[in-house]
Every structure is written in structure tokens, then in C-alpha cells.
Amino acid sequence: MYTKIFRTVIIGAPGSGKGTISELIVKTFGFLHISTGDILRQNILKNTDLGKRAQQYIAAGQLVPDDIVTKTMLGRITEVGNKSYILDGFPRNTAQAEALAAREQIDAVITLNVPHDVIIDRVKDRWIHAPSGRVYNIGFHDPKVPGKDDVTGEPLTQREDDKAEVVAKRLQLYDELMSPVLAWYEQHGLVTTFSGRKTKEIWPRVERFLRDKVNK
Numbered sequence: 001m002y003t004k005i006f007r008t009v010i011i012g013a014p015g016s017g018k019g020t021i022s023e024l025i026v027k028t029f030g031f032l033h034i035s036t037g038d039i040l041r042q043n044i045l046k047n048t049d050l051g052k053r054a055q056q057y058i059a060a061g062q063l064v065p066d067d068i069v070t071k072t073m074l075g076r077i078t079e080v081g082n083k084s085y086i087l088d089g090f091p092r093n094t095a096q097a098e099a100l101a102a103r104e105q106i107d108a109v110i111t112l113n114v115p116h117d118v119i120i121d122r123v124k125d126r127w128i129h130a131p132s133g134r135v136y137n138i139g140f141h142d143p144k145v146p147g148k149d150d151v152t153g154e155p156l157t158q159r160e161d162d163k164a165e166v167v168a169k170r171l172q173l174y175d176e177l178m179s180p181v182l183a184w185y186e187q188h189g190l191v192t193t194f195s196g197r198k199t200k201e202i203w204p205r206v207e208r209f210l211r212d213k214v215n216k
């Protein structure tokens with residue numbers, strides 16, 4: 001679709017809409033969506049070694065150890081090769097950001113800034129199709145058939161880490177660990193922040209921003 005390879009990172013609190021905006025970027029610009037959370041959940045579902053190691057951390061709202069995540073994500077980036085992509089959920093702390101910077105030249109960092117009260121309210125209604133990573137939300141993006149994935153018809157599930165007490169922990173961890181990462185990307189002039197309470201308001205601005213960038 002576009003000739004220039006464009007490497008993007010999307011950053012935002014849990015439930016801020018990273019997955020939702022990434023899917024819109026996939027549909028509009030043809031970038032690949034590389035989501036750490038989706039990869040980890042798929043591994044849990046398949047009961048792989050990675051899944052077995054990651055499960056307890058995810059359920060508790062803690063980060064999966066850096067060595068496992070970094071190896072997995074850099075491996076995935078290698079597999080992807082020379083294609084435009086959007087990284088969702090990686091890097092998640094300074095060590096991961098340094099490991100990524102040593103390997104890849106990132107062109108833009110998109111930051112989603114959604115108030116915590118909005119997030120707490122919306123994750124209660126999140127349903128996912130874990131094998132594909134497709135995300136739904138009751139009243140915002142309903143599945144065509146209640147409780148079923150639109151594409152496969154398989155049952156939807158709720159995420160174990162969307163329980164209120166785990167969400168609170170994830171939000172706190174995000175603020176603590178991502179501030180230095182964002183500061184580092186800001187120093188490099190890479191960050192553009194999109195604030196709002198609704199994806200409907202945020203997406204048109206992200207789309208315009210990316211269109212300008214990829215057309216340059």
C-alpha cells in the first residue's frame with residue numbers, strides 16, 4: 001500500500017484502546033499489529049512453555065519477566081521482516097525500551113491518554129476472542145451474536161486481569177513504569193499524544209497523523 005516502512009509503537013494505559021486503535025490502523029494502513037498481550041494470551045491458551053510461565057504474572061496484573069517478553073517480541077519482529085508494524089504492549093519499561101532501541105529504529109510513538117474513570121468503566125464490559133485477539137465491548141462494539149465471535153462463532157471470554165482489583169493494579173504499574181519510557185521517547189522527539197474519552201474522537205486524529213507521516 002505504502003512504499004516506506006513505518007515502525008510505530010502505541011502506548012497507553014490498560015483499556016485505553018490500544019488494541020482497538022491498532023485494528024483500525026491495520027484496516028486503514030495495512031500495518032501489522034504486534035500485540036504482546038495477544039501473543040501471551042494465545043500461548044496461555046495453547047499451554048506452551050511461554051504460556052505456562054506468563055499466566056501467573058498476567059492474572060496478578062504484574063509484568064511478565066523482561067527476558068521472556070523481550071526475546072519473544074524481538075523474535076516476532078524478526079519474523080515480520082521489512083513490513084510496517086504497530087507494536088502494542090511493548091516496550092513496557094525502560095529495559096524493554098533499551099532492548100528495542102538497540103534493534104529497531106522507531107518512526108513514531110502514539111500515546112493514548114484516556115482518563116482512568118473511563119477505563120475502569122469500559123473494561124467491565126470487555127469480551128474477547130482469545131485465539132485471535134479480537135476485542136468487543138457491550139454497548140460500544142457488540143458482537144453480532146451475543147457471546148460469540150463474529151468471524152468464527154466461537155464463544156467469547158472475559159480476561160482474568162479485567163477484574164476490578166487487578167485493573168487498579170495494572171493502572172498503577174502503568175503510571176510507574178511508563179513515565180520514564182515516555183520521557184525517553186519524548187527526548188527523542190518521537191511522541192504524539194492523543195487525548196479523549198472515546199475512540200470515536202481519538203481515531204480521526206490518529207488517522208490524520210499517520211496519513212501525513214506515511215505520505216511524507
Ligand code: G5P
Nearest residue numbers: 014015016017018019020036037064089126137140198199
Ligand atoms: P495487554 O494485553 O497489553 P494492557 O493492559 O496494556 O494489556 P489492554 O487491557 O489490552 O491493555 P487496550 O488494548 O489499550 O487495553 O484497550 P482495548 O482492548 O482496545 O479497549 C478496551 C475496551 O474498551 C475494549 O472492550 C474496547 O472494545 C472498548 N473500547 C474502546 N474504545 C471505546 C470507546 O470509545 N467507548 C467504549 N464504551 N468502549 C471502548 O497486557 C496484559 C498483560 O500481559 C502482560 C502483563 O501481565 C499485562 O498486564 N504483558 C507484559 N508483561 C511484560 N512486558 C510486556 N511488554 C507485556 N505486555 C503484556
Ligand code: MG
Nearest residue numbers: 018019035037
Ligand atoms: Mg490490548
